[in-house]
Amino acid sequence: xxxxxxxxxxxxxxxxxxxxxxxxxxxxxxSSGLKVLAAERGPxxxxxxxxxxxxxxxxxxxxxxxxxxxxxxxxRRGTQKRGADELDEAIEFVGASFSVGSNEDLLSFFVTTPxxxxxxxxxxxxxxxxxxxxxxxxxxxxxxxxxxGFANDLDDPSTIADRAFTRALWGAHPYGHDxxxxxAHVRTFTREDLVRFHCERLGPKVALLSVVGAVDPKLVLDxxxxxxxxxxxxxxxxPQIPAMGKMASGRILLVDKPDQTQxxxxxxxxxxxxxxxxxxPSTAMNNVLGGGFTSRxxxxxxxxxxxxxxxxxxxxxxxxxxxxxxxxxTQTERTREMLxxxxxxxxxxxxGGISAxxxxxxxxxxxxxxxxRTETNESVASVIGDIRVHALGDDWVEKxxxxxxxxxxxxTQEVAAKYLFPTPPLIVLLGKASAVxxxxxxxxxxxVVPASDYE
Amino acid sequence: xxxxPAKPAARxxxxxxxxxxxxxEATLPNGLRVRLLANHQTPVxxxxxxxxxxxxxxxxxxxxxxxxxxxxxxxxxxxxxxKKFDQTLESNGGRSNAYTSTDMTVYYEDFASDALETVLDxxxxxxxxxxxNDVALKSERQVVLEERRVRVDNDITGIMDxxxxxxxxxxxxxxxxxxGWQKDIExxxxxxxxxxxxxxxxxxxxxxxxxxxxxxxKTLALVRKYYGDIPKGPTPAPVLDAEPEQKGERRxxxxxxxxxxxxxxxxxxPAARDEDTLLLDVIQYALAKGEGSRLTKKLVYDTQLxxxxxxxxxxxxxxxxxxxxxxxxxxxxxxxVEEALYAELQRLVAEGLTERELQKAKNNLRADHLRELxxxxxxxxxxxxxxxxxxxxxxxxxxxSVYAAATNEQVRAVAAKYFAPERRSxxxxxxxxxxxxxVPTVDAQEVA
Numbered sequence: 001x002x003x004x005x006x007x008x009x010x011x012x013x014x015x016x017x018x019x020x021x022x023x024x025x026x027x028x029x030x031s032s033g034l035k036v037l038a039a040e041r042g043p044x045x046x047x048x049x050x051x052x053x054x055x056x057x058x059x060x061x062x063x064x065x066x067x068x069x070x071x072x073x074x075x076r077r078g079t080q081k082r083g084a085d086e087l088d089e090a091i092e093f094v095g096a097s098f099s100v101g102s103n104e105d106l107l108s109f110f111v112t113t114p115x116x117x118x119x120x121x122x123x124x125x126x127x128x129x130x131x132x133x134x135x136x137x138x139x140x141x142x143x144x145x146x147x148x149g150f151a152n153d154l155d156d157p158s159t160i161a162d163r164a165f166t167r168a169l170w171g172a173h174p175y176g177h178d179x180x181x182x183x184a185h186v187r188t189f190t191r192e193d194l195v196r197f198h199c200e201r202l203g204p205k206v207a208l209l210s211v212v213g214a215v216d217p218k219l220v221l222d223x224x225x226x227x228x229x230x231x232x233x234x235x236x237x238x239p240q241i242p243a244m245g246k247m248a249s250g251r252i253l254l255v256d257k258p259d260q261t262q263x264x265x266x267x268x269x270x271x272x273x274x275x276x277x278x279x280x281p282s283t284a285m286n287n288v289l290g291g292g293f294t295s296r297x298x299x300x301x302x303x304x305x306x307x308x309x310x311x312x313x314x315x316x317x318x319x320x321x322x323x324x325x326x327x328x329x330t331q332t333e334r335t336r337e338m339l340x341x342x343x344x345x346x347x348x349x350x351x352g353g354i355s356a357x358x359x360x361x362x363x364x365x366x367x368x369x370x371x372x373r374t375e376t377n378e379s380v381a382s383v384i385g386d387i388r389v390h391a392l393g394d395d396w397v398e399k400x401x402x403x404x405x406x407x408x409x410x411x412t413q414e415v416a417a418k419y420l421f422p423t424p425p426l427i428v429l430l431g432k433a434s435a436v437x438x439x440x441x442x443x444x445x446x447x448v449v450p451a452s453d454y455e
Numbered sequence: 456x457x458x459x460p461a462k463p464a465a466r467x468x469x470x471x472x473x474x475x476x477x478x479x480e481a482t483l484p485n486g487l488r489v490r491l492l493a494n495h496q497t498p499v500x501x502x503x504x505x506x507x508x509x510x511x512x513x514x515x516x517x518x519x520x521x522x523x524x525x526x527x528x529x530x531x532x533x534x535x536x537x538k539k540f541d542q543t544l545e546s547n548g549g550r551s552n553a554y555t556s557t558d559m560t561v562y563y564e565d566f567a568s569d570a571l572e573t574v575l576d577x578x579x580x581x582x583x584x585x586x587x588n589d590v591a592l593k594s595e596r597q598v599v600l601e602e603r604r605v606r607v608d609n610d611i612t613g614i615m616d617x618x619x620x621x622x623x624x625x626x627x628x629x630x631x632x633x634x635g636w637q638k639d640i641e642x643x644x645x646x647x648x649x650x651x652x653x654x655x656x657x658x659x660x661x662x663x664x665x666x667x668x669x670x671x672x673k674t675l676a677l678v679r680k681y682y683g684d685i686p687k688g689p690t691p692a693p694v695l696d697a698e699p700e701q702k703g704e705r706r707x708x709x710x711x712x713x714x715x716x717x718x719x720x721x722x723x724x725p726a727a728r729d730e731d732t733l734l735l736d737v738i739q740y741a742l743a744k745g746e747g748s749r750l751t752k753k754l755v756y757d758t759q760l761x762x763x764x765x766x767x768x769x770x771x772x773x774x775x776x777x778x779x780x781x782x783x784x785x786x787x788x789x790x791x792v793e794e795a796l797y798a799e800l801q802r803l804v805a806e807g808l809t810e811r812e813l814q815k816a817k818n819n820l821r822a823d824h825l826r827e828l829x830x831x832x833x834x835x836x837x838x839x840x841x842x843x844x845x846x847x848x849x850x851x852x853x854x855x856s857v858y859a860a861a862t863n864e865q866v867r868a869v870a871a872k873y874f875a876p877e878r879r880s881x882x883x884x885x886x887x888x889x890x891x892x893x894v895p896t897v898d899a900q901e902v903a
Contacts, residue, residue, distance in 0.1 A: 018498025018568060018668065044825050045471060076746075084756075088747030093815045095822030097745075114822050141759060148762045148784040151714040155611050259712045262604045293550065294541045303538070306597025309605055329605060361546040368548015368567030371497040376829045 020371050022380060022397050026217035030224055032231040034204035037384050038220035039212045041377055047118045047213030048377035049111040051125060052385040054238045055201040056105040057181075058174035058319075064193060066181015069102040070146065071197045072109070076100070077138035080131040084138055087124070096121050098128075104175045105241075105319040106389065107202070112378060115214040119223050122211070126227025129202065134194045143189055150183040150455045157257060158329075161264035161430040163454045165325070168253050169268050169426050173245055175318060183455045203234015210384040213377040244270065244321030250424040251444050256433035257451040263335040263431030267342065269421050271315045271322035274390040280403050281411035282315055282419065287362035288354040288412075289313050289346065289420070290326060294361075296345050301328065307338050313346075315419070319390060324419045332432050336439035339427070350420035353413035367401040466853035469821075473852055475828060478838070479671040481678075485687040486659025489678050490838055490848065491671040494831055500667030501831040502564045502574055504582075505839040508655035509558045510633045511694050511772065519635015520643050522555040523599050524651050528562065529553075530591035533584035537591060540577055547573045557629055558772045559843050560655075565832060568668035572677055578663075579681035582656060587648045596640060603634050612780065614709055615719045615882045622705045622880040623721050623776055626697040657688020662842060664835040696773045705880040710887045715762075716789045717884040720779040720796065722873050727770035727844040733854065734869040735777060737861050739768040740816035741808050742799075749812070753799055754781070760792045770844045776880075777873060789883050800874040807863040807870075821855045 023039040030036060060067045076098060077084040091098045096113035109129065113121040153159045163178050170176030180186075209228075211220045247270050272278050283291075290297035290313025301307045311328035326346070330338040354362075374380055374397060387396045424444060429436055433448050440446050479491040510521050529551075531537035544551055549566025564574050607613035617632045624630035634640075663682075665674055701723060725731045742750045743766035754761040760783075767778040781792055808816070827833045841851035 020498065043475065044829060046822070046825055046829070085747060085752070088745065088752075092745040092747050093811070093818065095815075095818035097822075112826065114818075114825075141756065144759070144784075145755070145762055148715065151785050152762065152782060154714050157609055260609055262601070262609050292541075292545050294538070294545050299538070302598055303594060306594040306601070309598055309602040329601075331601060331604060361542075364548045365545040365550070368570060369499070369550060369565060371499045371567075372565055372830075375497055375499070375831070378829075 018371075020374065020398065020401065022374065022384070023212070025384065025394075026221065028221045028224075030204070030228045030231075032204045032228050034224070034228045034231060035208045035388075036221060036224045037208070037210045037388075038215075038217035039210075039380065039384070040215065040217055041212055041380065042214050044377075045115040045214050046377060047113050047115050047211065047215050048381045049122065049125060049209065049211045050378075050381040050385050051109040051129060051207060051209045052389055053107045053109075053202050053234075054105065054206040054389065055107050055234075056103050057177065057179040058104045058241045059201055059239050060174070060177070060181070061197075063185065064181070064189065065177040065185040066146075066179070067189065067193060067197050068107060068201070069100075069179050070142070070181070070186065070189060071194045072100045072102055072107045074134055074139060074142055074194055075128050075132040075198070077142070078133040078135040079127045080133055081127060083135070087128070090124055091121070094120070098125075102179050103318070104179065108385070110378070118215050118219070122220075122223045122227045126231070130228065130231045132198060134191050134198075136191050139189070139191045139194060143186060146180070146186050147183055150186070154451055154455060157260060157262070157264045157430050160255060160257070160451055160454045161266055161428060164253060164255050164430065164449075165266040165268060165426075165428040167454075168248050168428055169323060171245070171248060173321075174241055175321065199233050201234060201239075204228065204231045205236050206234050206238055208385055208388055210381040212381040212384070241320045244273075247323075248426040250426075252427045252429065252440060252446045254433050254437060254440070254446055254448045255428065255430040255451050255454070256448055257430055258432050258434065260431045261332055262329050263332055263338075263429050263436055264329045265335070265338060265342075266325060266327055266428040267421075267425045268323050268325035269419070269423070269425045271324040271419055272317065273321050274317040274319055275392050276317070276322075278415050278418070279317070281407045282415045283366065284359055284362045284404065284407050285349070285354055285412040285416050286313055286315060287366055288358045289349050292362070292365055296349070297326070297342065300345050301338065301341055305337070305341065307334055307341065311342070324421075332435050335429065335431065335436050339443065343421075346420050349416050350422065353409065353416050356409050359407065359409050359412055363405050363407065367404055370401055466850070467856040468849070468852040469855040471825070472828070472855070475834070476838075476852060478848070479675065481675055483658065483679060483683055485683070485685055486657070487678075487682050487685070488662040489675060490662065490664050491669065491674050492664075492666040492834060492838075493669055493671055494666060494834070495668050498568045498668050499831060500566055500568050500571055500665065500669055501835045502566075502578065503664040503835040503839050504562045504578060505662045505664070505843055506560045506562075506655060507660050507843065508560055508691070509556050510631065510635070511557050511628045512655065512691070513628055513631070513635075515631075516639060517643050517647050518631040518639040519599070519633075520639075520647060520651055521560055522634050523595065523640060523643055524648055525553050525555045525560050525562075526595040526599060527587055527592065527648055528581055528585065530595065531586050531588065532581040533586060534580045535577055536586070537588070540581065543573065543577055544570075549574060555633055557633060561836075561839065563832065563835070571669060571674065575677050575681045579685065582658065582661070582682070583685045585652055585656070587645055587652070589645055592645055592648065596643070599634065599640055600637065603637060603640065606634065607632065611711060611713055611717060611884060612719075614711065615717065615884060618707050618709055619719050619721055619778075619880060619882045622707050622882065623723065624698060626699060627773060628694065629771070629773065629775070653688065654691055658682060658685045659687050660691060662839060664838050666835040666838075667831040694773070698774070701878055704876050707880075707882050709882060709884050711884055712888065713884050713886045715785045716783050716787055716886060718779070718781040718783070718789050718792060719882040720781075720793070721776040721880045722875075723878045724768065724775050724777045724873055726774045727772060728846065731869050731872070732770060733857050734861055734865050735768045735873070736820060737813070737816045737858060738803070738866060738870060739766045739777070740819050741812050741866075742766050742803075744816070744819055749803075750796070750799060754792070754795060758795060760787070760795050772844065785886075793881065797876075800870065804867060804871045804874060807867040810863070813861070813863055813866065817858050817861070820858045824854060
C-alpha cells in the first residue's frame with residue numbers, strides 16, 4: 001500500500017548536477033518517407049521502439065468519437081498475412097510486448113523486445129501498421145468489450161470525474177471528448193470506419209519511429225527500410241487542430257453518484273500548449289503550489305487538515321493548447337471545506353507569487369530528478385518522439401535543467417497571475433449530490449447530472 | 456497423476472544478471488545490512504530501506520498500524536523535525552515514498568547523486584530518533600481514513616479484496632487488510648506507535664540498498680558514519696502461522712450498486728520460499744500473461760465470457776493465495792464464468808501446457824526480469840524483494856535458470872496440488888439497484 005502519492009516531476013537544475021546527454025541519434029528516412037531515429041544504449045539486451053503517428057483523438061470524426069484509439073487497438077488484431085492469434089503468438093512467444101497509447105494528438109505504438117528478436121519485431125510492427133485487415137469478428141468483439149468497459153467505468157469515480165471534467169472544460173473543441181469516445185459513438189463503429197480512418201489518417205509523412213537499446217543503428221535503419229517499404233496513405237502534413245477557444249468557467253458541474261462516501265474534485269481553467277515559453281516558469285511555480293510533496297496544497301489540505309490522501313495541481317499540455325487543473329478528493333461532508341482551502345491557496349499564489357526560496361527549492365527538486373526521465377530505453381524513445389512532434393528542439397533534454405534554473409521569481413509571478421484562475425474556474429464534483437449540493441452556496445451556478453451521462 | 460515436483464537443478468546465476476550485480480555487502484556491528492551497487496549511466500541514485508515488518512506482525516485492535524506508522528515516519532525526528540524530512544529532501548533534488556505490504560515496510564528515495572549524504576542523514580535520523588507527536592498522529596489518521604475510503608470503500612476491487620481476506624484466512628494475520636479496519640485505525644494510540652517503533656525499526660531489522668551513481672567504498676563509509684551509532688534492538692518475536700487446513704470451498708457474496716457482476720477467486724498457495732512458488736510463476740504467465748495466454752484467449756476472446764481476466768500470484772513469507780480476478784459484462788451469469796475457469800484449470804491439470812506455451816512463459820519471465828532491472832530503483836527494489844522473501848538477493852540472479860529447468864510434469868503436479876476445489880474461496884459481486892445512501896452489504900457462508 002503506497003502511503004503517498006508520488007509526484008511526477010519535470011526537469012530540474014541544481015548547481016552540481018552531473019552531465020545529462022541522450023545517446024547519439026542516427027537519423028534517416030525510409031524510401032516510403034518515414035523518419036527514423038536510432039540510438040544505441042546498453043547494457044541490458046533489450047530494445048524499445050516507439051512509432052508515433054499524428055492521428056490522436058482530436059482527429060476523430062465528429063460523430064465517431066473514440067475512432068482513432070479504437071482503430072489503433074484493432075490494428076494488432078489481424079493483418080493481410082496473419083490473424084490475431086498468429087500475431088499474438090509471434091510477439092508474445094519471444095517475450096516481446098506490443099502496446100498502443102493514444103492521446104488527443106498522437107497514436108503511439110510501443111514495442112519492447114529482447115535484442116535478438118529486434119529484426120523480427122520491427123518487421124511485425126511494419127506489417128501491423130501498413131496492412132491491418134480489421135477482421136469483422138474482431139471489430140465486433142472489441143466493440144462489445146469496449147461498451148462493457150464504459151458501463152463498468154461508471155463504478156470508477158475517478159475515471160468518470162475526469163471524463164466529465166474534460167468534456168465540460170473543452171466543450172466543442174476537438175480536445176473536448178474522451179480519447180476512448182463514448183458508448184453512443186462506439187456503438188456505431190463499423191469495419192469500414194476503421195479501414196477509412198487507417199487509410200486517411202495513418203501514413204509515413206505524419207509518423208516518426210524511434211528505436212533505442214542494444215542494437216546497432218545501422219541495423220535499425222536497414223530493418224526499418226524493409227519493414228516500412230511501400231507504406232503509403234495518410235496525409236501529407238500534420239493535421240490542423242483549431243486553436244484553443246474559450247473554456248468553461250465560473251460554474252459547477254455536480255455529477256451524482258449516490259453511493260459514494262467521498263467526493264472527487266476537479267478544478268480547471270486555461271493553460272498553454274506544449275513547447276510554450278511559459279513552460280519553465282510555470283513548472284517551477286506549479287511545483288511550489290501543488291507539485292511536490294511539500295507543496296502548499298499538500299501542506300494545507302493534507303498535512304494540516306487531513307482533508308485528503310492526495311492533491312496535486314498540474315499543467316496538462318497538448319499540441320495546440322492546454323489546461324491548468326487541480327485534482328483531489330475528500331469525504332462527502334467536507335467537500336466545501338476542501339474547495340475553500342484549495343481555492344484560497346491558489347488565490348494566494350496568484351496574488352503574491354512564490355518566494356525566492358521556494359523557487360530555488362523547486363528548481364533543485366525538479367533538476368535533481370530530471371535525469372530519471374532518461375533512465376530507460378522506453379523513456380528515451382518516448383522523449384525523442386515528443387521532441388520532434390512538438391518541435392521542442394533536439395537540445396531539449398540536455399538544456400532542460402539549465403533552462404529551469406534560470407527562471408526568475410518575477411517570471412513565476414507573471415505566470416501565476418496568468419494561469420491560476422484569474423477568472424473563476426470550472427469545478428467538477430462527483431459524489432453524493434444530495435449531501436454535496438447544499439454545501440456549494442455562493443460558489444457559482446450548480447448543474448446536477450447523473451453519472452450515467454458519462455457512459 | 457504427475458509426480459511431485461523435483462527440486463530444481465542447481466541454481467545457477469544468469470550471466471547477464473551477474474554482470475549487472477557487482478554488489479558490495481556489509482553488516483554494521485548494530486546488525487544493519489547494507490548492499491551497494493554502482494551504476495553511472497545517469498547522475499541519480501535510489502536508496503531503499505526494507506524493514507521486516509508488515510500487517511503480518513499485527514494483532515486485532517491495532518490492525519493497520521504498520522501502514523499508519525509508515526505515514527508517521529515522515530512526520531519528524533530529532534534532528535529533522537516536523538515537515539523537515541520532505542522539505543530537506545526536495546530542496547536537495549530528491550523525492551521519497553513508501554509502501555506497506557503484508558510482509559514488509561519499504562521506504563525509498565530517488566535523488567540527484569550529490570544529495571547522497573543528506574539523504575543518509577535524513578534516513579538515519581528517523582531510524583535513530585523518530586518523534587511521534589499527537590498532532591501529526593491525528594492528522595495522519597484522517598489521511599489514512601481518506602485513503603481507506605478511496606481504496607476500499609469506494610472501490611469495488613477493494614471491497615472484494617477485503618472480503619476475500621477474511622474468507623481465506625481464519626487464524627493468520629493475512630486475514631485483515633494491510634490498511635487495517637476502520638475502527639482500529641481510529642483507535643491506534645501514540646503509545647502503540649512508540650512501542651511499534653522500538654520493536655521493529657531497529658537497525659538489525661532493516662536492510663539498506665543503494666544503487667546508482669555512487670562510489671561504493673565512500674558510500675559505505677558514509678553509512679557507517681550516519682547509522683553506526685544507532686543501537687541494536689531486540690529480535691522481534693516470530694509470527695506464528697496457526698492457519699488451519701481448509702476443508703471445503705468458501706463463498707461470499709457482496710451486494711453493491713455496481714454495473715456488472717465481478718469475481719475474485721483465490722486458491723491457497725505455498726510460501727515464497729517453497730519450490731512450488733517458481734512453478735506457479737510459470738503457470739501464472741501461461742494462464743494470463745498477454746493476449747494469447749490461455750485464460751485471456753479462452754474467456755475473453757473465444758467464449759467472450761469475461762471482459763478481462765487477471766491472475767496474481769504474489770509471493771509472501773507465509774503461504775499466500777493465487778488470485779483470479781474476472782471483470783464481467785453487465786448481464787453475465789458469474790456461475791457460468793466460474794465453471795469455464797474451473798474447466799480451464801482442470802485442463803491444465805490433465806494436459807499440462809504445450810511445450811511451446813512452457814517455453815513462451817519462460818521467455819517472458821526472463822524478459823520481464825530484465826525490464827525490471829532497467830532502473831536504479833528497479834534494481835534496488837528487486838534486491839530487497841528477493842532478500843526479504845527468499846532469504847538472499849542472490850537468489851534473484853538464479854531465477855532464470857530455475858525457470859528454464861521447469862518441466863511440464865512439474866507444472867501439472869503443481870496445478871493438481873493447488874487448484875483443488877477445497878483450497879478455493881470465491882467472492883462474487885452482485886449488482887443491486889443504486890439507492891441514495893446505500894452501503895454495500897455482505898453475505899458469507901462456508902460450503903464444507
